[in-house]
Amino acid sequence: MSIREKFIVTKRYSTISLTLMVIGVLAIIGLYVTQGAKDDPNMQARFWGSLLQNSVYFLLVVNAAMFFICATTLAWGGWQMAFRRVPEAISAVVPVIGTICGVILLLICFGNNHEIYHWTNVEHVKSDPVLNFKKGFLNKNFFAFWTVLTIVAWSALGWKMRKLSRSLDDKPLATNEEKKKYVWNNTVWAALFIVVFALTVMSSIPWLWLMSIDAHWYSTMYSWYTFASTFVAGMALICLFVVYLKNSGYLEYTNEEHLHDIGKFMFAFSVFWTYLWFSQFMLIWYANIPEETTYFKPRAQGVYSGIFWIMFIINFLAPLLILMRRGAKRNYSTVTFMALLIIFGHWLDFYQMVFPSPLTDPKTGETQVPMILYDFGVALGFAGLIMFVTGRALSKAPLLAKNHPFVKESLIHHT
Amino acid sequence: MAVKKFITGCFYDEAVLFPAVHKTRRAGYKIHDIFTPFPIHGLDKAMGLRDTSLHTAGFIYGITGTATAVGFITWALTVDWQQNFGGKPFFSLPAWIPITFELTVLFASVGMVLTFCYLCQLAPFVRKDHFNTRTTDDTFLMALECTDKTNDGDAMSFLQSLGATDVQVQYKETGWWLGRYDKETKRFERKG
Numbered sequence: 300m301s302i303r304e305k306f307i308v309t310k311r312y313s314t315i316s317l318t319l320m321v322i323g324v325l326a327i328i329g330l331y332v333t334q335g336a337k338d339d340p341n342m343q344a345r346f347w348g349s350l351l352q353n354s355v356y357f358l359l360v361v362n363a364a365m366f367f368i369c370a371t372t373l374a375w376g377g378w379q380m381a382f383r384r385v386p387e388a389i390s391a392v393v394p395v396i397g398t399i400c401g402v403i404l405l406l407i408c409f410g411n412n413h414e415i416y417h418w419t420n421v422e423h424v425k426s427d428p429v430l431n432f433k434k435g436f437l438n439k440n441f442f443a444f445w446t447v448l449t450i451v452a453w454s455a456l457g458w459k460m461r462k463l464s465r466s467l468d469d470k471p472l473a474t475n476e477e478k479k480k481y482v483w484n485n486t487v488w489a490a491l492f493i494v495v496f497a498l499t500v501m502s503s504i505p506w507l508w509l510m511s512i513d514a515h516w517y518s519t520m521y522s523w524y525t526f527a528s529t530f531v532a533g534m535a536l537i538c539l540f541v542v543y544l545k546n547s548g549y550l551e552y553t554n555e556e557h558l559h560d561i562g563k564f565m566f567a568f569s570v571f572w573t574y575l576w577f578s579q580f581m582l583i584w585y586a587n588i589p590e591e592t593t594y595f596k597p598r599a600q601g602v603y604s605g606i607f608w609i610m611f612i613i614n615f616l617a618p619l620l621i622l623m624r625r626g627a628k629r630n631y632s633t634v635t636f637m638a639l640l641i642i643f644g645h646w647l648d649f650y651q652m653v654f655p656s657p658l659t660d661p662k663t664g665e666t667q668v669p670m671i672l673y674d675f676g677v678a679l680g681f682a683g684l685i686m687f688v689t690g691r692a693l694s695k696a697p698l699l700a701k702n703h704p705f706v707k708e709s710l711i712h713h714t
Numbered sequence: 715m716a717v718k719k720f721i722t723g724c725f726y727d728e729a730v731l732f733p734a735v736h737k738t739r740r741a742g743y744k745i746h747d748i749f750t751p752f753p754i755h756g757l758d759k760a761m762g763l764r765d766t767s768l769h770t771a772g773f774i775y776g777i778t779g780t781a782t783a784v785g786f787i788t789w790a791l792t793v794d795w796q797q798n799f800g801g802k803p804f805f806s807l808p809a810w811i812p813i814t815f816e817l818t819v820l821f822a823s824v825g826m827v828l829t830f831c832y833l834c835q836l837a838p839f840v841r842k843d844h845f846n847t848r849t850t851d852d853t854f855l856m857a858l859e860c861t862d863k864t865n866d867g868d869a870m871s872f873l874q875s876l877g878a879t880d881v882q883v884q885y886k887e888t889g890w891w892l893g894r895y896d897k898e899t900k901r902f903e904r905k906g
Contacts (some may be wrong), residue, residue, distance in 0.1 A: 577808075577811060580808070581808045581809070581811065581812075584808050585800075585808070585809065587800065587801075622770075623773070625769065626763065713755045713756055
């Protein structure tokens with residue numbers, strides 16, 4: 300079988316990605332003119348909140364691709380080798396969106412608007428015993444330091460993993476000893492990434508970036524819940540690119556057996572997300588302590604209840620019932636549809652994480668759901684950016700990691 | 715269930731077995747079953763077996779468990795014996811989700827295990843005929859079911875030509891019956 304080694308970015312592909320990016324930029328400009336440039340701090344927060352939600356969400360989603368590579372590497376998995384270059388290419392977006400996200404976060408943190416991060420208001424913190432107590436963790440310097448360090452660490456370790464993978468393309472490993480050494484080397488670097496990942500995405504980063512929006516409130520499940528959300532969306536993104544490449548006649552050795560396993564990940568982590576989402580809700584609902592229930596009041600019962608329950612249908616019921624059958628996970632159309640739905644559903648999840656608190660009117664205590672179409676626009680912009688950078692990364696390296704010691708396992712993979 | 719006539723052949727290598735399965739199917743012989751000491755990837759597909767419906771059964775058992783849990787707890791806590799737990803409403807679904815989940819898993823798992831045992835004809839104090847006990851150790855065995863039109867000699871030489879060894883004609887009961895493996899118990903009478 301002749302294989303098409305490298306992805307060629309078609310004209311149509313770049314047109315679509317550029318159009319999406321233009322839509323994103325227009326949406327940001329529109330938001331800035333209508334909201335961000337106003338004097339009302341709530342309106343400014345609505346502008347920055349949209350940037351925060353989209354950049355953090357898409358950064359964590361593309362970073363989940365590198366987590367997928369490292370987790371399967373640590374498990375000495377071989378089945379993903381046939382399409383491993385796809386998550387690798389997606390993870391190449393991390394430095395790009397990481398830079399954007401870092402700039403946005405630092406601007407919010409050091410800006411004059413304190414509606415999103417109340418704890419950045421030094422005067423307010425002095426009179427607030429809860430925030431004063433949390434000052435050691437929630438302060439501008441630590442936030443900036445940890446944010447920059449995290450994004451640099453993700454980018455650097457991701458770069459190292461990609462480099463290790465591509466180093467084999469031109470020089471196959473001859474002896475078993477070399478292969479063992481290579482696998483071991485990969486394992487060590489993957490383990491390092493996982494440790495960094497555990498200290499950031501699975502714990503401190505969601506606390507700093509998202510949970511500190513509701514700075515008085517805390518939940519020990521929050522980071523896991525965020526991780527589950529972005530990981531399942533990350534698998535869906537990998538799935539979309541795999542299906543796209545397959546449809547364009549690439550990835551000859553990837554077949555429905557591999558798609559089936561990606562589908563299993565989407566199915567399983569949708570259930571895992573629901574488990575965390577529900578557990579967080581149920582404990583707070585059961586204890587019924589006012590300082591904890593404030594988080595769910597606007598979300599589950601207030602103006603966000605529509606989004607909250609639609610999210611439950613999209614992120615749990617639909618994947619559970621639709622992806623449950625074996626045939627559904629092996630069907631390209633079903634899996635593509637579900638992947639799009641999951642990415643959208645978890646985007647909504649982030650939407651209701653970010654917005655209720657900054658948009659709360661200080662006088663009435665009422666919050667509101669902002670006009671979601673702008674945020675769609677910004678999200679499309681990020682989608683275009685991911686398409687653009689991933690496409691370029693895909694075109695730079697062969698699509699099959701043909702010299703990896705485990706590649707045979709993937710070619711004969713059977714579910 | 716009934717006693718049937720089979721022609722059996724033993725194989726020791728997947729690389730021989732798989733082409734043999736393809737050729738046997740193409741020749742039109744009816745493969746009763748292939749016995750292997752361990753699962754072989756792709757053998758079910760090669761034999762043209764349909765997907766198992768065990769999953770569907772599992773889903774139905776799971777739904778039954780969900781319905782049982784929700785139904786019973788609802789009846790017990792809202793109709794039969796109302797209790798005030800921390801000022802919560804009598805119908806407090808979130809508190810019941812963990813139990814509902816557990817019962818769903820319990821029904822699905824126990825039901826699927828029993829269904830699996832039934833489909834494989836496995837149960838305590840129940841016996842089955844074996845074509846060759848070495849299929850539990852190191853041998854693959856293919857059993858062709860003989861029909862009225864099967865010519866024993868042709869079928870046997872066909873199996874031998876595919877690389878099978880120890881080709882035999884065997885009369886075996888295909889069902890299961892009460893009995894034990896450590897004692898020779900009486901099978902059903904051979905019919906016909």
